[in-house]
Amino acid sequence: MFTIIKRLSLSILLILFCRSVFAQYPSGADVLKKIDRNMTSRNRVITSKMIIHGRRGSRTISSKSWVQGTEKSFTEYLAPAREKGTKMLKLEDNLWMYSPSTDRTIQISGHMLRQSVMGSDLSYEDMMEDPKLLDHYSAEVTGIDTIDQRKCWVVELTATDKEMAYHFRKLWVDTVRNIPLKEELYAKSGKLLKNMDLKDVTFMDGRWYPKRMIFRDMLKKSEGTVFIVETVEFDVDIPEYIFTKAALR
Amino acid sequence: MIKFLIKGILRDRHRSLFPMLTVTMGVMLTVLAHCWITGVLGDMIDYNARFLTGHVKVTSGAYAEKIDQAPNDLALLGVDSLIQRLRTENPDMTWVKRIRFGGLMDAPDEQGETRAQGPAIGFALDLLSDDNSEIQRFNIQKALTKGTLPDSSGKILISDEFANKLTVGPGDKITLITSTMYGSMAMQNFIISGTVHFGMKILDRGAMVADIGDIATVLDMENASGEILGYFSSGLYNDGKAANLAQQFNTQYTKTDDEFSPLMLTLADQNDMADMLMFMKNIVSVIATVFILAMSIVLWNAGLLGGLRRFGEIGVRLAIGEHKGHVYRSMIAESMLIGIFGSVLGTALGLGFAWLLQTYGIDVGELMKNTTMMMPTVYRAHITDAAYYIGFIPGIISTVIGTSLSGIGIYKRKTAQLFKELEV
Numbered sequence: 001m002f003t004i005i006k007r008l009s010l011s012i013l014l015i016l017f018c019r020s021v022f023a024q025y026p027s028g029a030d031v032l033k034k035i036d037r038n039m040t041s042r043n044r045v046i047t048s049k050m051i052i053h054g055r056r057g058s059r060t061i062s063s064k065s066w067v068q069g070t071e072k073s074f075t076e077y078l079a080p081a082r083e084k085g086t087k088m089l090k091l092e093d094n095l096w097m098y099s100p101s102t103d104r105t106i107q108i109s110g111h112m113l114r115q116s117v118m119g120s121d122l123s124y125e126d127m128m129e130d131p132k133l134l135d136h137y138s139a140e141v142t143g144i145d146t147i148d149q150r151k152c153w154v155v156e157l158t159a160t161d162k163e164m165a166y167h168f169r170k171l172w173v174d175t176v177r178n179i180p181l182k183e184e185l186y187a188k189s190g191k192l193l194k195n196m197d198l199k200d201v202t203f204m205d206g207r208w209y210p211k212r213m214i215f216r217d218m219l220k221k222s223e224g225t226v227f228i229v230e231t232v233e234f235d236v237d238i239p240e241y242i243f244t245k246a247a248l249r
Numbered sequence: 250m251i252k253f254l255i256k257g258i259l260r261d262r263h264r265s266l267f268p269m270l271t272v273t274m275g276v277m278l279t280v281l282a283h284c285w286i287t288g289v290l291g292d293m294i295d296y297n298a299r300f301l302t303g304h305v306k307v308t309s310g311a312y313a314e315k316i317d318q319a320p321n322d323l324a325l326l327g328v329d330s331l332i333q334r335l336r337t338e339n340p341d342m343t344w345v346k347r348i349r350f351g352g353l354m355d356a357p358d359e360q361g362e363t364r365a366q367g368p369a370i371g372f373a374l375d376l377l378s379d380d381n382s383e384i385q386r387f388n389i390q391k392a393l394t395k396g397t398l399p400d401s402s403g404k405i406l407i408s409d410e411f412a413n414k415l416t417v418g419p420g421d422k423i424t425l426i427t428s429t430m431y432g433s434m435a436m437q438n439f440i441i442s443g444t445v446h447f448g449m450k451i452l453d454r455g456a457m458v459a460d461i462g463d464i465a466t467v468l469d470m471e472n473a474s475g476e477i478l479g480y481f482s483s484g485l486y487n488d489g490k491a492a493n494l495a496q497q498f499n500t501q502y503t504k505t506d507d508e509f510s511p512l513m514l515t516l517a518d519q520n521d522m523a524d525m526l527m528f529m530k531n532i533v534s535v536i537a538t539v540f541i542l543a544m545s546i547v548l549w550n551a552g553l554l555g556g557l558r559r560f561g562e563i564g565v566r567l568a569i570g571e572h573k574g575h576v577y578r579s580m581i582a583e584s585m586l587i588g589i590f591g592s593v594l595g596t597a598l599g600l601g602f603a604w605l606l607q608t609y610g611i612d613v614g615e616l617m618k619n620t621t622m623m624m625p626t627v628y629r630a631h632i633t634d635a636a637y638y639i640g641f642i643p644g645i646i647s648t649v650i651g652t653s654l655s656g657i658g659i660y661k662r663k664t665a666q667l668f669k670e671l672e673v
């Protein structure tokens with residue numbers, strides 16, 4: 001009898017302990033909402049530099065992008081000379097490209113959106129979309145870790161939208177600034193596709209935003225791509241003609 | 250003696266007809282199988298050599314690791330001086346630069362926007378210089394179905410099936426979208442000068458052939474190339490010679506600490522061709538062994554049946570004093586003659602059918618709609634020198650083995666009981 005009481009008491013204590021531990025974690029949805037508040041916006045205009053480290057050396061590509069959610073995006077390449085003047089327009093799942101050397105506007109099929117941009121570790125989707133995580137993923141906070149000497153929630157995301165390129169994501173989210181400092185992006189099979197390190201987190205326009213992101217495509221033997229945000233403006237008035245094919249020429 | 254045996258064979262058809270038909274059939278199948286397999290495998294090796302592997306190929310070590318993907322970002326640099334050295338060091342061989350690439354071909358509408366589009370496999374060859382060896386190697390002149398060969402920069406050929414799919418033809422503008430050697434996007438307009446039918450499903454589905462100078466500019470590959478291919482002047486692959494050459498080259502040029510240093514591969518090192526070559530090498534003995542075994546068993550049985558039918562004849566010959574060994578040897582000699590007659594007839598028939606298959610071939614294009622291998626769609630037999638004698642090996646050996654086994658019974662006959670057996 002005494003043994004049964006002892007076991008019951010221990011079980012109750014264990015349950016209470018676990019509850020108290022999990023109670024320290026915020027809900028996944030709360031964390032995603034806070035991340036979205038920092039990382040996404042109604043729209044953004046961003047001037048960036050991509051340093052693509054390859055097996056034979058590095059090259060730098062500059063571009064300016066106008067991004068509105070996951071639906072609309074327009075990018076113009078500014079440098080180097082070979083890429084200068086190339087423009088891309090993405091409207092939902094359609095992508096058009098314009099190259100001044102051919103003076104042609106070419107539509108690229110949807111599957112290309114998951115291909116590499118200019119040989120980098122970023123896909124067109126990575127570069128040209130700004131999805132709200134809460135709209136596409138369910139999340140669960142599974143632990144605490146430290147990244148760059150900052151306390152982070154470890155958050156595991158599962159896509160609720162089957163169209164998402166990354167079915168699972170694992171995020172290390174700064175508990176104070178509510179911004180991911182590290183991400184692992186997985187396929188539905190569980191294969192690690194990419195990882196990202198988000199650095200130089202800066203406070204701007206009332207939000208925390210990383211000014212340097214290091215992408216590594218785990219499926220190719222690459223040295224990674226550093227995406228540097230040179231300027232960024234959030235929630236600005238973007239003229240509607242920017243998101244039309246006429247703007248490509 | 251031989252005259253006597255021949256008379257016996259010709260006059261007593263029961264003795265010779267069935268074994269001879271068996272030998273004829275077996276020899277015919279041996280010759281036909283040999284010609285067919287040699288033809289099919291030979292074509293596959295030849296196509297691979299001409300379009301993909303060369304007799305030897307020089308790439309960078311890093312490129313060689315992913316050679317199936319033709320990764321131009323890992324291509325060889327400084328190829329002009331390397332090819333010059335290869336030509337000086339191996340003057341009896343032909344050395345050519347090639348770039349294989351992938352991309353999208355886009356046909357525009359009147360406004361210059363996408364009307365039709367499809368993925369393409371690209372081959373960049375020397376089309377515009379005075380040396381037309383690459384045009385011959387790709388058999389382009391004969392494969393041309395519409396238009397002409399490119400005669401100036403900016404003109405390309407595309408496969409006929411692909412042109413029909415995109416509804417374009419000679420004189421039309423088309424845009425290639427691909428990646429440069431450094432990963433940047435590259436777009437370039439070309440004029441279609443002609444369309445070709447390669448006779449290989451993978452190429453006919455969607456291939457373009459352009460001058461290597463044009464493609465080197467588009468892919469940012471000046472003085473760079475994915476592959477340098479070497480061909481023996483005889484036009485035939487020699488595995489031993491290729492292996493020696495590769496070993497010498499790799500000792501001199503390949504550096505273990507530099508993944509971009511040149512590396513020479515032989516045809517056998519690529520596309521699982523080593524197994525195919527091994528099979529080709531052994532095909533004569535494989536076919537001969539199979540037919541010797543099969544026909545020996547059939548002829549053994551035929552010999553046993555013949556022995557039973559000739560029980561009386563052999564008994565009389567033994568009874569009048571002919572030695573057992575002599576009877577046995579004469580039967581073997583008889584079987585050799587049957588083997589020779591059957592082999593001559595079988596070889597003639599086999600060569601006849603092989604000639605038909607060599608001339609007309611068998612079109613298996615419908616079965617290869619989705620193949621990704623470099624294989625011809627029409628397979629043909631190939632009559633080799635060996636085809637004239639290979640049938641005699643199983644033809645004669647099997648009759649001799651069959652008779653030797655069935656004739657053993659002669660030694661078991663007891664002379665003392667012969668008259669009783671013969672009921673005299």
